[in-house]
Amino acid sequence: MADAMPKVIVIGGGPGGSTAAGLLAKGGVEVKLLERAEFPRYHIGESITTSCRAIIDYVGALEKVNACGFTTKTGVLMRWGQEKDWVIDWTAQFGADTRSWQVDREIFDQVLLDNAADSGAEVVQQAHVKRVLFDGDRAVGVEWQPAGGELRTETADYVIDASGRAGLISAQHYNNRRPHEIFRNVAIWGYWENAELLPDSPAGGINVISSPDGWYWLIPLRDNRFSVGFVTHKTNFVERRREFDSQEAMLAAVLGESETMKQVLAQATQLPGVRIEQDFSYAADKFCGDGYFLVGDSACFLDPLLSTGVHLAMYSGMLSAASILSLQRGEVNEPEAQAFFESLYRNAYHRLFTLVISFYQQHAGKDRYFALADTLSRAAQGDTQSADLAFGEIIAGLTDLREAADRAGTAAAPITETIDAAATGGAKPVQELLGAAEQARLRAEESSPNQRVTMAPMYIDANDLYDAASGLYLVTEPRLGISRVTSEAAVAAG
Incomplete structure (x- = not known):
């Protein structure tokens, strides 16, 4: 040390x-x-x-x-492509306390x-x-x-x-x-009072509505204010911007081109100010x-x-x-710490990137999006959870927390078990996002009675330069850091 x-x-x-x-x-x-x-x-x-x-x-x-x-956020309603509305309601999928905020x-x-x-x-x-x-x-x-x-x-x-x-x-x-050429987008947005979410929206949920040239958002903020915007490719934005004397006029025009946006803003009052920002990925x-x-x-x-x-x-x-x-405690060396950080952060980014890029193929349909999410979630083999649950888990950000603690990538705790642990009795710290059965199994594998294992280990693929048996993983209790699975537990995990 x-x-x-x-x-x-x-x-x-x-x-x-x-x-x-x-x-x-x-x-x-x-x-x-x-x-x-x-x-x-x-x-x-x-x-x-x-x-x-x-x-x-x-x-x-x-x-x-x-x-x-x-505003408490419990999910999303998407009116996307040619399909009817489809709803991801975290409370219905994962439990009444799985929620966040619109801030x-x-x-x-x-x-x-x-x-x-x-x-x-x-x-x-x-x-x-x-x-x-x-x-x-x-x-x-x-x-x-x-x-x-x-x-x-x-x-x-x-x-x-x-x-x-x-x-x-x-x-x-x-x-x-x-840069990712397909995502060289520009956003234009403003704020309204007294807008309305689409029917069947989850409580406090965001509405996402597709258009031939991009997509709209409607976010319910506190005090009955709503963030309302449109995202489109830079080329289309530049061409459209020439049509208008001001960015206020442009936003009004693009919102008026959507029957859905006219519906949700029918009784709303726009607040002063319109903003534009590049969303280049x-x-x-x-x-x-x-x-x-x-x-x-x-x-x-x-x-x-x-x-x-x-x-x-x-x-x-x-x-x-x-x-x-x-690193400071001497639990890992610098190449190991860098591989740990690079692998987990880049995997999280690429999973979301792959899912988002599929949405820009609006003809694909939600079944394809859900099937892709099921693949990207890397749930346990033989898991019977539905693909829409995998999609909900990814957009809730919970897949990344689970995989930070995943022993072997495809051998994670079942999704329902993971989410139930997070949903009962209020929000839980990161280490409690594992199901009780998974935690009990890990405790049984401890090599030392004095060592507290609070999260399942993260698997490091051989392509990440390290032997899979090293088993680096994230721990949050009794203190935050990186640890490695014992050789006995690594053998048991296969």
């Missing part, structure tokens, strides 16, 4: 950076979080997956978020940033990080400038880049982001390296169709903290 805890600089105070900073500080690490803006600040990405609720509980901010009075991000992000500070992280706002410093290929610190101050150089043992699309390491230092060649981890949008960005941005940010923030804590 190392003699002293490391120093970590976290760039960016969004959900990913705040999650990483808070968890590291709780683990005894010296953490400085540098955020360019002054919170609260506006941000899009208002529809939150239920997986985030488990992570928020684990970082200690669940009561604080609940106190904000956000005002300026408030939501403030709560998480304050929680990181309360956990012991030093938070500096209006701190402009100019660049990440490298010694060869190793990140060793940053150059940054406080508001009204002089440029400073600060060293660190690890840098977590949660700088979003600015991507100080991936976009600016290495320039190794790969991309992924960096590497999500981590010597001395650094890329969290959230700094590593990858995905079309917002399934509302997964905050999930990917918080999930990767948790993984980065686990990796650094276990």
Whole structure:
């Protein structure tokens, strides 16, 4: 075990950076979080997956978020392609307490940033990080400038880049982001009062409506406000934008082209202001390296169709903290920690990317989407759960939490067992997202009576450079980190 805890600089105070900073500080690490803006600040990405609720509980901010009075989200209604409406209701599928929120991000992000500070992280706002410093290929610190101050150089043992699309390491230092041409989209949106969700929508659920040129969203926020927007390819957006004198006129026109959107906004009043933002999807060649981890949008960005941005940010923030804590405790070496982070984060991204890309083939139909989700969920062989349950699990973000603890990829706890554990008695910490039977089986496999195994191990494929018998996996109790299955349990798992 190392003699002293490391120093970590976290760039960016969004959900990913705040999650990483808070968890590291709780683990005894010296953490400085540098955020360019002054919170609260506006941000899009208002529809939150239920997986985030488990992570928020684990970082200690669940009561604080609940106190904000956000709209409770229980699923999604999709009016997609030529099919009738189809509903994913998490409470019907997984239990009455499987839910999340539709949030005002300026408030939501403030709560998480304050929680990181309360956990012991030093938070500096209006701190402009100019660049990440490298010694060869190793990140060793940053150059940054406080508001009204002089440029400073600060060293660190690890840098977590949660700088979003600015991507100080991936976009600016290495320039190794790969765009996805099919997802070079643009979003235009605004806010309304007194809109209406489509009939049969899950309580507080988002509505997603397809069109020949893209798709619309309708998100019910608190105080009877609704976020309403349209996403289309950049080429179509540029052509259409020439038709209008203002972005307000353009948004009104594209909403008027949808009978569904005219229906839900018939009695609504538009609030001032229309916003436009590029939704270009991309992924960096590497999500981590010597001395650094890329969290959230700094590593990858995905079309917002399934509302997964905050999930990917918080999930990767948790993984980065686990990796650094276990490195410092000597539980893994640096190549192992990097392979662990890269594998889990990239697998989560690619699963969602594969599912989203299928939706842009609107003629495929929901049966095909559900069948694809069933394949992507990697549920246990012989599992009798329906494909729509697999789809619901993925868009809830729960598949990633399950697979972070998955012993052999195809030998996970049954989905219903996993979700039941999360749904009874309120939101559960990450380690409790396994069914009781799976946890009991793991305890029986422990090689030492003093070792507490709280999650099933994650399988590392041979292609990830390590022997499958090493069995690296995520643990959250009694402390956050990476562990490896014992040789006896690895043999038992085959």
